[in-house]
Amino acid sequence: MTANEKGYAKLLLINNGCRMWVHHTLDDKLILDLMVTKNAELKHADVVKSAVAVFSQFAKDVGHMISHRSWQHSINKADIRQQYYFEVTNERVEIIIALVGKVRHAFQTPE
Numbered sequence: 137m138t139a140n141e142k143g144y145a146k147l148l149l150i151n152n153g154c155r156m157w158v159h160h161t162l163d164d165k166l167i168l169d170l171m172v173t174k175n176a177e178l179k180h181a182d183v184v185k186s187a188v189a190v191f192s193q194f195a196k197d198v199g200h201m202i203s204h205r206s207w208q209h210s211i212n213k214a215d216i217r218q219q220y221y222f223e224v225t226n227e228r229v230e231i232i233i234a235l236v237g238k239v240r241h242a243f244q245t246p247e
Contacts, residue, residue, distance in 0.1 A: 169221035
């Protein structure tokens with residue numbers, strides 16, 4: 137953990153610098169998010185654009201809207217990433233588990 141959150145787990149590696157996570161935020165929200173580094177945006181723009189599109193469509197398909205913000209690492213202040221996310225705080229555990237399986241399927245990776 138870092139000073140940015142209470143906990144997190146990596147769900148999916150799309151490529152180096154573009155990953156899916158679940159974060160338990162400091163304000164007690166649970167979010168599913170796609171984090172993208174500046175380096176990934178520069179070196180793999182097509183992959184990042186596609187990942188954002190897949191994640192956005194996935195969220196829409198399961199009834200959520202994507203939010204977007206810049207995210208700064210609490211230790212390495214130069215590490216500023218783009219975070220695309222939606223909140224699942226009020227979902228039952230079974231629903232969140234199903235969402236994880238569905239997002240992996242959306243990106244065509246094994247569960």
